[in-house]
Structure formats: structure tokens, C-alpha cells
Amino acid sequence: MRSVSRLNKFVGSGLLAAMVFAFFGCGNFNAPMQTFASGSDLAKWITSLYIQITIWDSIVLAIVLIVLALAIFVFSTREGDPTEPHEHESDLMLELAWTIAPALILMFITIPTVRTIMRTQPSKWPANAITVQVHAHQWWWEFDYPGLHIATGDEVHIPINRVIHFELYSDDIIHSFWIPALGGKRDVIPGQVNQITLIPSVTGEFYGQCAEFCGLSHANMRFRMVVDTADGFKQWVAAQQAPPVEPQEAAAKNGEKIFKNAPCAICHTVRGISGFSKQYDYGFRGPDLTHFGSRGTLAGSIFDNNPKNLAMWIQDPEKVKPGARMPTLGLRGTDLHDLVAYLESLK
Ligand code: HEC
Numbered sequence: 225m226r227s228v229s230r231l232n233k234f235v236g237s238g239l240l241a242a243m244v245f246a247f248f249g250c251g252n253f254n255a256p257m258q259t260f261a262s263g264s265d266l267a268k269w270i271t272s273l274y275i276q277i278t279i280w281d282s283i284v285l286a287i288v289l290i291v292l293a294l295a296i297f298v299f300s301t302r303e304g305d306p307t308e309p310h311e312h313e314s315d316l317m318l319e320l321a322w323t324i325a326p327a328l329i330l331m332f333i334t335i336p337t338v339r340t341i342m343r344t345q346p347s348k349w350p351a352n353a354i355t356v357q358v359h360a361h362q363w364w365w366e367f368d369y370p371g372l373h374i375a376t377g378d379e380v381h382i383p384i385n386r387v388i389h390f391e392l393y394s395d396d397i398i399h400s401f402w403i404p405a406l407g408g409k410r411d412v413i414p415g416q417v418n419q420i421t422l423i424p425s426v427t428g429e430f431y432g433q434c435a436e437f438c439g440l441s442h443a444n445m446r447f448r449m450v451v452d453t454a455d456g457f458k459q460w461v462a463a464q465q466a467p468p469v470e471p472q473e474a475a476a477k478n479g480e481k482i483f484k485n486a487p488c489a490i491c492h493t494v495r496g497i498s499g500f501s502k503q504y505d506y507g508f509r510g511p512d513l514t515h516f517g518s519r520g521t522l523a524g525s526i527f528d529n530n531p532k533n534l535a536m537w538i539q540d541p542e543k544v545k546p547g548a549r550m551p552t553l554g555l556r557g558t559d560l561h562d563l564v565a566y567l568e569s570l571k
């Protein structure tokens with residue numbers, strides 16, 4: 225029997241169903257980390273390349289499927305067909321065609337690919353670009369604005385329609401800097417400074433993620449990138465440059481004392497209260513907490529920043545984030561409560 229066997233039919237329809245499901249999965253355009261949002265020039269170039277290649281691939285797929293269908297349903301020998309299929313020794317035209325056609329298709333794919341690679345690796349950027357130094361740590365991101373004297377952890381603000389130049393440093397092992405909606409990704413390598421330059425074109429909050437396996441909490445190494453309006457960015461910069469807020473309530477005041485006397489101050493900077501000298505950085509330095517209360521998330525952006533999560537974090541960092549490089553310091557009860565009140569007051 226030449227008819228399609230039952231097993232083949234079963235496998236075939238299974239594959240078809242899987243493809244349909246996968247296709248619907250791609251349709252969720254509200255996902256915070258999807259790459260089709262194209263929130264910057266860089267992301268647009270990459271998405272456009274992706275679409276071009278997908279179009280060429282789809283044309284090839286369609287041609288192959290049509291030829292395959294013709295071979296199976298039109299040109300195959302039927303049962304009881306007396307004529308033998310005729311043999312082709314060689315056919316010059318056919319051979320030329322299937323040599324030249326793939327070469328052309330490869331050319332259509334190669335030229336835009338190489339052009340996009342060159343475009344996304346500029347060696348020059350305008351003098352008024354905003355430089356952000358990104359330091360990757362196991363397992364959190366530090367953002368320094370050398371021109372603005374600001375340092376944050378896990379959260380980076382940039383203004384819309386300005387050239388943003390990220391310099392990528394690693395303080396330990398290889399990480400990869402990736403903000404799916406704004407383009408990327410680029411390796412962050414110890415001893416080498418890589419860079420990414422982009423112009424954000426929409427405001428909003430976007431999630432970034434380390435995209436290179438870097439140890440136990442690799443999957444917990446996220447960050448938030450907030451694209452502000454020009455005015456919003458100015459306000460944010462002014463607020464971050466301001467000295468830390470003086471605690472007002474009794475609990476927060478007591479919390480400040482605890483912070484100064486506990487080992488927290490060895491690893492964390494709160495400007496004017498505790499300083500961390502990069503000279504003594506042995507790999508366990510923690511994020512700058514000067515304006516910690518103004519941030520939306522904590523610990524590699526895996527928890528929302530609220531008193532409950534903060535208390536949970538300080539009580540036992542390892543328990544909620546495997547391998548976390550912040551020690552458990554045995555704080556509980558009123559001490560913990562007051563310390564949390566202090567940190568959250570640092571708006
Ligand atoms: C040995 C150094 C060290 C000490 C001591 C330390 N921390 Fe940390 N802390 C870290 C590191 C490293 C991180 C980042 C961990 C991560 O996200 O994986 C961190 C993260 C944090 C965060 C989250 C910040 C953010 O933006 O994500 C807070 C808040 C914090 N620590 C508060 C404290 C407090 C309060 C104390 C004192 C009770 C303390 N830390 C003691 C190293 C330390």
C-alpha cells in the first residue's frame with residue numbers, strides 16, 4: 225500500500241498541532257521580555273533583520289513543500305502503473321538552477337546580516353552621549369554614571385531619544401548584558417570593556433537579564449531599565465544626586481544606627497554615612513543603597529521592593545537567592561523592623 229500510514233498521519237498532525245501552539249505562544253506581545261517590541265534603534269535593526277531572514281526562509285520552505293507535494297501526489301508512480309520512471313543522466317539547467325538559487329538566497333541573508341553587525345558595533349558615538357558604566361557581579365548589576373556621579377543597583381534610568389553608551393565591565397566572571405525589548409545582547413568579560421550604544425525610542429519599564437550562565441543564581445540576575453522622558457530623567461538625576469534623606473520617624477532613626485554599627489556598612493555605600501572603597505573590593509561588595517527606597521525591586525530585581533520582601537532578604541539572603549554573596553547577619557525583631565524602616569525611607 226502506498227497510502228500514508230496511520231503512524232505517519234499521527235506524527236504529522238502532532239507536529240502540525242505543535243507548530244500552531246508555538247505560533248500562538250509567539251503572539252503574546254505584552255510579555256515584558258519579548259524581543260519584538262523594538263524600543264530602540266538597535267532593537268529595530270535586529271528585528272528588521274530577523275523579519276527579512278524569516279521571509280527568505282519562508283519562501284524556501286514554501287518552494288520545498290510545493291515540490292515535495294508535487295513529487296508525492298502528482299509525479300509518483302501509481303500502483304499497477306506499467307511504465308518505469310525515466311532516468312535523468314544529468315540536466316545542466318537544473319543543476320545550474322539549484323547551485324545559483326541557494327547562493328543567491330545566502331547572499332540575500334549575508335548582506336543584511338553583515339550590515340546589521342557593523343551597525344550595532346559602532347566605534348564612535350557623539351560627545352553628548354550619556355555614558356553608563358555597567359558592572360556585572362555575581363549576581364546583580366551595578367550602574368555608574370561617571371558624568372553624573374550616580375550609582376545604582378538593579379535599576380538603570382535613561383532618557384528617551386538620546387544616545388546612550390553602555391560600557392560593560394565584569395567584576396568576576398563572564399556575564400551577558402541583555403534587554404530584550406531594547407536590543408542586545410553583549411558579553412561582559414573580565415579584563416575587557418565591551419560596549420553597546422542605543423537610542424531608546426519609547427518610554428516605559430523594561431526588564432533585562434544576564435544571558436550567560438554565570439553560576440548558581442544566574443537566572444536571578446535581572447535588572448530594570450526605565451526609559452524616562454527628558455524631564456523625568458532630569459528629576460530622577462537630581463533626586464539621585466541629592467544626599468540621602470534624613471530619617472524622620474523614630475524607627476528609621478534607630479535603623480540608621482543599626483545600619484552604621486552592623487557589618488552592612490562594610491559592603492554597602494550610603495553616601496555620607498558609609499563609603500566603600502573600590503580598592504578593597506574583593507568581590508562581595510553590595511549595591512549602593514543611598515537611594516534604595518526609590519528603587520522598585522531588589523536583589524537582582526527578583527523581588528518587589530517592599531518592607532516584607534526586604535525583611536525576608538536581610539534575614540536570610542541565601543535562602544531566597546541561592547549563592548547570594550550577602551551574609552546572614554542574624555538580625556530579627558525590632559532591630560530588623562527598624563533597619564527595614566530606615567532603608568525604605570532612603571527615597
Ligand atoms: C559581605 C558583604 C555584605 C554585607 C556585610 C551586607 N551585604 Fe547587603 N548585599 C551584599 C551583596 C553582594 C548584595 C547583592 C546580592 C544579590 O543581589 O545577589 C547585597 C544586597 C543587599 C540589598 C539589596 C539591594 C538591591 O538594590 O538589590 C540590600 C537592601 C542589602 N543588601 C542590605 C544589607 C543590610 C541591611 C546589611 C546589614 C544587615 C547588609 N546588606 C550586609 C553584600 C553585603
Ligand SMILES: [Cu+2]
Nearest residue numbers: 399434438445
Ligand atoms: Cu550573570
